[in-house]
Amino acid sequence: xTAGSRGDVAPYTGLGAGLVRAGHEVTLAAHAVFEPLVAGSxxxxxxxxxxxxxxxxxxxxxxxxxxxxxxGKLVRLVSMAREAAxxxxxxxxxxxxxxxxxxxxxxxxxxxYAIAEGLSVPAVGLHLQPLHxxxxxxAPILGTRPLGTLxxxxxxxxxxxxxxxxxAGSVRTLRRRHGLTAxxxxxxxxxxxxxxxxxxxxxxxRPRDWPAGxxxxxxxxxxxxxxxxxRELEDFLAAxxxxxxxxxxxxxxxxxERVSREVVGALRAAGLRGVVQQGWAGLAADGEDILTIGxxxxxxxxxxxxxxxxxxxxxxxxxxxxxxxxxxPVPVQFDAAFWASRLTxxxxxxxxxxxxxxxxxxxxxxxRRATEDDTHRVRAxxxxxxxxAEDGVAPVLATLDRLAR
Numbered sequence: 482x483t484a485g486s487r488g489d490v491a492p493y494t495g496l497g498a499g500l501v502r503a504g505h506e507v508t509l510a511a512h513a514v515f516e517p518l519v520a521g522s523x524x525x526x527x528x529x530x531x532x533x534x535x536x537x538x539x540x541x542x543x544x545x546x547x548x549x550x551x552x553g554k555l556v557r558l559v560s561m562a563r564e565a566a567x568x569x570x571x572x573x574x575x576x577x578x579x580x581x582x583x584x585x586x587x588x589x590x591x592x593x594y595a596i597a598e599g600l601s602v603p604a605v606g607l608h609l610q611p612l613h614x615x616x617x618x619x620a621p622i623l624g625t626r627p628l629g630t631l632x633x634x635x636x637x638x639x640x641x642x643x644x645x646x647x648x649a650g651s652v653r654t655l656r657r658r659h660g661l662t663a664x665x666x667x668x669x670x671x672x673x674x675x676x677x678x679x680x681x682x683x684x685x686x687r688p689r690d691w692p693a694g695x696x697x698x699x700x701x702x703x704x705x706x707x708x709x710x711x712r713e714l715e716d717f718l719a720a721x722x723x724x725x726x727x728x729x730x731x732x733x734x735x736x737x738e739r740v741s742r743e744v745v746g747a748l749r750a751a752g753l754r755g756v757v758q759q760g761w762a763g764l765a766a767d768g769e770d771i772l773t774i775g776x777x778x779x780x781x782x783x784x785x786x787x788x789x790x791x792x793x794x795x796x797x798x799x800x801x802x803x804x805x806x807x808x809x810p811v812p813v814q815f816d817a818a819f820w821a822s823r824l825t826x827x828x829x830x831x832x833x834x835x836x837x838x839x840x841x842x843x844x845x846x847x848x849r850r851a852t853e854d855d856t857h858r859v860r861a862x863x864x865x866x867x868x869x870a871e872d873g874v875a876p877v878l879a880t881l882d883r884l885a886r
Contacts, residue, residue: 482509482510482511482529482573482576482577482583482584482585482586482589482593483509483510483511483586483588483589483607484511484512484529484531484533484569484586484588484589485533485586485588486533486534486730486731486761486794487515487518487730487731487796488609488730488731488794488795488796488797489586489588489609489796490509490511490512490515490518491515491518491703491704491796492609492679492700492701492702492703492795492796492799493509493511493584493586493607493701494509494518494519494522494524494703494704495522495701495702495703495704495705495874496607496679496701496873496874496877497509497519497522497523497524497704498522498523498524498704498706499701499874499877499878500874500877500878500881501522501523501524502523503874503878505881506525507523507524507525508524508525508526508527508576508580509524509525509526509527510526510527510528510529510572510573510576510577511526511527511528511529512528512529512530512531512532512533513528513529513530513532514532514533514534516528518703518704519704521704521706521707522704522706524704527572527575527576528572529569529572529573529576530565530568530569530572531565531568531569533731534731534761566592566647566648566650566651567650567651567654569589569592569651570592570648570651570654570655570658570659571658571659573589573592573593573596574596574655574659574661577596577597577600577602578600580600580602581602582602582603582604582605582881582884583596583597583600583602583603583604583605584604584605584607584877585597585604585605585606585607586607586608586609587606587607587608587609587610587612588644589648590606590612590644591644591645591647591648591649591652592648592651592652594606594674595648595652595655595661596655596661598662599655599656599659599661599662600661603674603884604674605674605675605676605677605877605880605881605884606674606675606676606677607676607677607679607877608676608677608678608679609678609679609680609795609796610622610678610680610795610816610819611678611685611688612637612640612641612644613637613641613676613688613691613695614633614634614635614636614637614638614641615633615634615637615688615690615691616630616631616633616634616688616690617630617633617688617689617690618633618688618819619632619633619636619637620633620636620637620639620640621816621818621819621820622640622815622816622819623636623639623640624818624819625818625819625822674694675694675696675880676694676695676696677696677697677698677876677877677880678695678696678697678698679698679699679700679701679873680697680699680700680795680799681697681699681700681802681868681871681873682697682699683864683867683868683871684798684799684802684823684827685697685823696876698873698874698875698876698877699868699871699872699873699875699876700799700803700868700871700873701873701874702780702799702803702873703778703779703780703796703800705778705779705780705781708778708781709781710777710778710781710782711774711777713772713774714756714772714774714777714782717756717772718785721754721770722754722787723754723785723786723787724753724754724755724756724772724786724787725748725751725753725754725755725756725786725787725788725789725790725848725852726755726756726758726782726783726786726788726789726790726791727744727748727755727756727757727758727764727790727791728757728758728760728764728790728791728792728797729758729760729761729762729764729791729792729811729813730758730760730761730791730792730794730796730797731760731761731792731794732760732761732762732792732794732813732814732817733761733762733813734762734813734836737762737763737764737765740762740764740836740839741757741764741765741766742841743839743840743841743844744757744764744766744790744841744844745766745768745771745841746840746841746845747840747841747842747843747844747845747848748770748771748845748848749770750841750842750845751845751848751849751852753787753848753852754770754771755770755771755772756771756772756774756782756786757771757772757773757774758773758774758775758776758777759773759774759775779797779800779801779804780800780803780804783800783801783803783804783806784804784805784806786804786806787806787807787852788806788807788808788809788848788851788852789801789804789806789807789808789809790808790809790810790811790844790848791808791810791811792810792811792812792813792817793810793811793812793813793817793818793820793821793824793833794816794817794820795816795820798810798820798823798824801824801829801861802824802827802829802861802864802865802868803865803868803869804861804865805858805861805862805864805865805866806858806861807829807830807831807851807852807857807858807861808824808829808830808851808861809830809831809832809833809834809844809847809848809851810824810825810830810833810834811833811834811835811836811839811844812833812835812836813836818833818835821833827860827864828856828857828860829857829860829861829864830851830857831847831850831851831854831857832847832850834847
């Protein structure tokens with residue numbers, strides 16, 4: 482079970498497909514708009530209400546951009562999510578009643594675990610970000626400014642408390658509305674509930690102060706088997722040098738026309754061809770040197786680019802690292818600044834260009850550094866080769882085997 486944007490869903494399609502190949506029966510419970518992502522994977526789909534794209538484009542969704550800090554955005558996000566929690570709960574209970582194990586995406590943690598307790602089935606946490614508090618870095622959703630060991634840990638606790646608040650009302654009504662009794666746990670206790678993280682330790686090393694039971698499994702690559710690139714895109718790729726991909730994925734922006742103009746100016750100032758993905762931001766550009774596209778498989782396109790400009794979501798960050806190409810992250814909100822800082826620290830990026838500072842000049846200069854300095858491409862290729870040797874599905878299978886025994 483998972484909720485959120487495309488990046489909060491796509492990794493679980495690949496994990497689910499891997500579990501199906503190993504003999505498990507898997508159902509993915511996610512927003513109905515994402516059902517096409519499981520096509521051909523062998524994974525069943527249970528639709529959840531709420532259209533996250535519509536929510537982000539709503540008046541309250543647009544207000545997320547008014548907040549200047551991670552904490553401010555978190556407060557607004559919690560308010561949005563609480564309004565959808567009850568609608569999600571009924572669908573999640575329905576999806577879970579025949580399950581032997583619940584695999585709970587990080588954003589749904591408190592609610593998923595309460596449902597598991599009410600149904601008396603085990604649950605496994607599957608996180609795409611390091612959500613558990615640590616003294617080594619602040620909570621990713623709150624930014625990257627170091628707060629000291631204690632401050633970092635307190636920021637993590639603030640985020641986990643906020644997630645609990647989102648679903649507090651829904652958890653309390655599980656018995657009254659759905660006939661489930663959730664025993665609940667004291668805050669901070671973990672019992673026998675394992676949590677696995679769907680990214681590589683090569684990208685974010687496991688914090689040394691995390692308790693046992695919190696493990697880093699490796700990336701869960703989205704299911705994209707059998708898919709192809711559109712003919713128009715294939716023709717564009719063949720017509721000249723490798724282009725730069727520019728896309729902000731599921732992120733929205735206050736002024737897509739301005740951002741599009743700056744992107745075009747940056748590409749042309751750097752002398753680079755471009756493939757611009759519309760995404761949820763609604764970016765658009767035209768010309769012989771630039772092609773605007775819709776959704777395409779990242780695994781097929783990214784390796785054929787000169788560099789990737791992206792919003793630094795967890796899923797797209799993994800896709801860029803897998804492709805082995807230089808990158809220029811444009812953090813928009815939530816945990817994006819965290820992943821952007823990791824890309825810079827790993828040497829695959831010359832540095833981030835935050836959305837509020839994005840101009841043709843700043844982005845063009847970053848693209849020149851990314852494409853002309855071979856150290857970024859060499860480092861990206863080296864890291865991609867190491868990631869290719871990892872198997873993020875295997876630790877999840879091992880955990881399920883232990884639960885079965």
